Structures are given as C-alpha cells and as structure tokens.
Amino acid sequence: MTPFTSKRRASRAGILAVCASFALLPLRPARAAVPGITGTSFSLVASADYTTQPDGAAIYSWGYGCDPATTPAFAPFPGTCPQMQLPGPTLIVTEGQLVTVTLRNGLPPAAGNTSIVFPGFQVTTTGGVAGLLTQEAASGGGTVTYSFTATSPGTHAYHSGTQADLQIEMGLFGAIVVLPASPPAGCVKGRFSLAAAAFDNAATCYDREYMFQLSEMDSRIHDAALAQVQACPVGPCPAIVAVTEPYHPNYFLLNGRSMPDDMDTSYAPGYAHQPYNANPHMHPGEKILMRIVGQGRWQHPFHFHGNHARVLARDGNLLVSAIDQVSLAGPLLFTTPTVSGQTQDQIFTWTGKGLNWDVYNHHAGDGSTCTPDAAGYHSVPTDPNYGEWCADHLKPIPVAPPDPTIVAIGQWYGGTPYLGIQSTGAFTGTNEPPGTLNQNPQAGYAYMWHSHNEREITTNDVFPGGIMSMLLIDPPSWFIDETL
Template structure:
C-alpha cells in the first residue's frame, strides 16, 4: 500500500518578468508553501493508494482522481464510495471535501498504467485554475527502470529509454489577485496572461528541477536524450484552455489518450502527429525519436547556418547553439553572444502552436516553450529522464 500526504495551502510563484503570483496548490509537507503543480505521484499498477488531504485553506477542498475507478473515502463508519456532495438543492462538490483545518482520506487501486491528473473537485472552475492540481504516473506492473521501461507493458509497442512529464496550465493575474483579496470575480471573464509548463513560464522552464530561485515550482521541463533513443512524453492539460503542442525535429507518435492504449487487440492504432493538442483535463502519451544524420565536419554536406536573428534568444544575446551544425562539435560564435551549450548538443524547440501562449503578458520568449536537447551518443547519464 502506498500512502501519500498532501496539504492544500497557498503561496506564490515566480514569473520571469519579475512578477510573482498568488496561488493555491498542494504541498508535500506541512507548513510549507503550495507548489505548482502539486507533487507528482509515481506509482505502480496494482498499488493500493491512500491519500490524506489536509486543508489549510479557508474554504472546503476535495480531491478528484480522473481515470481511477472505485475511489473510496474514509467516513465515520469506515470506507465508503466517494460521491458528490449536495446542499440546499445544488451540487457543492464533486467529491467529499475537507473543511478548513480538517483532514480527509481517499483510497483507490491504480488498476491501469498511464498518465492521469488529480485536482480539486470542489468549485473546480475556481480552485483548479488557482493551482490545485497535479499528476499521477502509473507504471505498468512489469515495469523495471533497469531492464523493462514501457508505458503500458511488454508487447504494447510503448518501449522507451527516457520519460518526461509536462503539465500545461495558464494564469490570469487579475483573477489570482481577486481571490487573494477576497474580491468578487467572474470566472467567465477570466483572461490568462501567463501560460505555464510544469508551473513555470519560459525561459524558467529550461532551469533544472528544484533550483533555489524557484522554490515553489520544483519541476523543470528540459527534455534530454541521445540520437536514436525513444523518449516518452507525457502531456497533461490541467488548465481551462487547450494547448496545441509541437516539437520541432520530428513528429511524435501518439500511443495513448487519457490512460487508454491506442490498440485494438493485435492492431496498433497509434499514429503520428505534427501537433498534439493537450485539452483541458486530457492526458496524452507519445513517443518521440530524433534520427537526424550525424554528419561530421570531415564529411560535410551543404548546410545553411542560422543567421544571428534566429540563433540568439532574448535581449541579452544568449543562445543554446554550439556554433556548429554538426552534433558533437563546436564552432565560432558571434561577438557578444553567450552560449549555454554544455557539450556540443543540439537543441530542438518544443512549444505551443497557439503563438500567444509563448509570451509572458505579451513579451516573447515566454509561456509554453522548452527544448529537446539531443546529446552526442554516450554522453548523457542514465539518470536523465527518470521519474522518481
């Protein structure tokens, strides 16, 4: 049995333009601020999971587990099915809720592998956009990080070398301010100005996990791989908007939707897409491969190098380009350009194809944008791309 303790609380998150936003969210320890998104729950198929939710907010909060069946709640008489709550002739919560200061306990069995969300089931139109959400990753029963990495089990065609989770959302600063100050607000008039990937806006998305300057946004989104590897990308749409996500360099093969493998018996129903839309409340599992030809300067091909406008990012003149079109080699960089390239790797952008979602309140680059970093073969450690 796996026991998970979560606290619904509040806090602040940082935005690259220098602002900070008030949020609600889940924390993995008492007396710490909310993190965005909530702690990722990585569990095994067949695990019985018990979740204790302690509510530190001033209004009722509950937990929903979309995709998990037979969710139970611990009541005065023992375990009972978790059902919606009604009061005064209206539905007040989709799940039994914890009142302020209370703790409520849920239980379910992770029957199917896949990628799932968890989120507040009380006033979800208000509480989920404020940040009360997180993700659940269920590995198949035969999963072994050393010998058998598959998304849905052996023989399903979902073998992979590395895996990454990306949770998409958006934030309206006026909405967050109104909630903080207890002011009236119309959720229908909500207008996002920041778009988030694992709770961060670009370029903070490129920072590693758990960097000190982002204490309440612990999860980075830089995808690291080597040529020929199969990378499992797990998308989760935690926001209200849809997010059409597109990686350059190659299409992705969509293998599962909402924890359901795209397969009918022996028939493989997976398919490739230029762009995959992570809709509100949806999850998508896909395989990405980069098979670019690794020509070397000793075996040149006609190559058009990027011009300065295309290779420099930001007003400070920084880039991730190595100065060479060849993987594993460095070249000259323009004067005044700072390169963040570490060991002559290639960088492939992954971003939202709703272009305004690549801004922080209209400023580009920002929002939903990260990179796929392709490292020379044999240079990337085995711990990259492992969900703890």
C-alpha cells in the same frame, strides 16, 4: 519514428552544437525527467503561497503539497516537496496497488472547503464533509482520505472537485504516474526512468521520459481572491466570489513555470513552489516518453519540432490495433491538442533523418560504417553512430558553415551544423582550420517545443515566454545527468 531500440552510453568525447530554433539562447545545466513522490500512501495539504514569473511578478496561488508531518520518498532522484507547489506533487505508483491520499485543508478561511477528484479511478472516501463531486476537507484544517486501486498504467490527472472554476485556476491540480506491474521482457530501464516501459506492451519501451503539464493563469482572478482572503483573515468567512468569465489568461505555464524558468533545473531553490521543470534532453535515436496533461481551462496546442510523436495512450487507455491487440494504433502528431483534463502518453525520437547530410561528420576512409536495418538505420548497437540514417552517411553538408568569428559561440551553438566529430580528421570549412571545432563538449541540436497559439508563448504579453521550452539533442557520448 524509428523501429530500432536505442542504447545508452557515457564517455568522454565532445560535440559541437547548432541551434535549430531560430534563436541563440544560453543553456542552463537543466534536466527534467519525471520527478515526484512514490509509495502507496500520501499525505497532502492544500495551502496558499506565491509563485513567480519571469517578468518578476509574484502571483498569489493555491496548490497541493506534502504535509510537513510526513517524509515522502522521491523518485527517480531526491528532491523537495513543499507544503504548497504548482503543480501538485506527481504521485508515482504501480499498477494494482491500493493507493490512499489523505488531504488536509490548509487554505485560508475565505477559500472554504477543498477536495481532490481522481478521474479514471473508482474512489472510496473516509471522513470529510459532503461536496458536489466528492467528500471534501472542511475549512479550518479538516481532512479527508481517498482510496483507489491503480488499475490502469499510464499518466493520469488529479485536481480539485470543489468550486473548480476557481480552485483549479488557483493551482489545485497535479498528475499521477501509474507504472506497469509487469514490464515487457526485453525492455531496459534507464537510470533516470521510472520504468522500462510505459505499459504492459513491448511496443512501449522507452529510454527517457518527461512530463508536460500545460496550464494558464488569469492574474486578475488571483488578485481578486487575495483581496477577499485578506479581508477575512479569521473565519467564518463568506465564500470567495471571483468573476472567472470572461476569461483572459496572461500567464501560460509548463509544469508551473514559464519560459525561460522552465528550462532551469528541477528543485532549483529559486522556484520554491514550482519544483518541476520542462527541458527534455536526449541522445539521437533514443525513445522519449512524453507524458502530456491538459490542466488548464484552455486547450493548448503543444508543438514539438524535430519529428512527429506517436500517441501511445489517452487517459491511460493504450491505443492498439483492433485486430491483434498488440500493435500500436495511435496517430503520429506534430502538434498535440492538450484537451482540458485529458492525458496523453506519446513516444518521440530523433535521428537526423531528413537533414540531408552526415550529422556525425564521417569522412571517406575514416573506417566508419553504416549498415542499414530494414528501416534504413545503422543496426550495430556497439557503434557510436548506432541508429544513424544510412542514406546520409558520408554525405557532406550542402552549405558552407558560418564564420565562427561572427557567430556567438555558446552552449547551444558551436559554429558548425554537426552533431559530433566522430572521425579522426576534423571537418575543414572555408573559415575554419582542421582540428579546432571541438569548442563545446556538451552542446547539441536544439529544437523549440512550444504552444502553437502564438499568444501563449508570451509572459504577460511579452515575448518570449509562456509555454515554450527547448529539446536538446546531446551527443551520443555525453552522459545526460538528470540530477543536475
């Protein structure tokens, strides 16, 4: 982790890329951010439709969505909110606000009642019928309204409280983001960030943010539910009986999608009921807020290459020092155990430290400098290599680069191991003439982020797939447009 505060830049310079993920994959123009709907009053509907998988399967699913009689407001950029989506709409609210969520039951008659529970909040209800955990929206279009005060900043989960072993499996879950009411002074809000800081604490400033909701599906349960729904198209119907144990999931999801679909853009028309992607991008030295939610029945060990991440909070509870109540006290993790129902907010950054060469391709005499701060990183914010690990400044690559004639020159690999050519004289290797390396202006280092349970990086037991995505380190000069 690095102590410096990163700056955002946008200009014209290009970069070459190296894939650090063991595989060369085509890059789609995808971004993620944390898209959702914002406000204080939300009208949701629970209904059924089909979600898609990379193997071509269409999986019968249930999900929350926006009631078509309402027009939601979107953040941080315009999007869509269908009647059914997986996961449900991310609700973006502000600390201290009174939030109301009205749920209408649009599920088929055989599904019976449904509901929402909001762990961590004191909820009051209006209407509906009594259920085991909360008031429920009755089958056949019944409604219920939930109200709570957003008392705790951070990332939170919501999900069905009715026949949870079936309804959560079918897709009735989502996330809530509570923004701090008083962001700390000195934090700067990014163009596509929801806030300047994750909490009311100066140590939680960040530059970009991404949501990762990890879940799984056993398609046999979904098929069994569909058969019983089709057998009783008009109510009253007997309750669905689904054998949920032993549990054998065969699809593993990040934000409702599997690899490589999760790297396609948010709100892409090809995923009508899975609007959110999971493809983080960053500039070197930026602080990335990772909002991680365990939404499934299984624990998924989420592993991120490139660096460890500092845990800021669990379930919206900021982890600070018991001595001063200001300093962060969360652990550094290289793999996050995504416990079912638990949320975590973490900070991740990448600087190139440890690669043991000058990733910016500086040369002696080119006028570049590296002035280390107390932690060893370049401390001049106006320089394009701000945050560079100074111990590697001007250090040459320890191995010869590959011959470009035998390397696939794609958007995730440009034939050299440099993050960018900052000097006036381009790098000259054994097989490459000077000045010819700027083959792709957007490409950068790519790191695989994935489940550390190898079976979970498959789609119906076919590799690659499942809970897997890529972190892309873009050049400092490249504008990361999250709306694409």
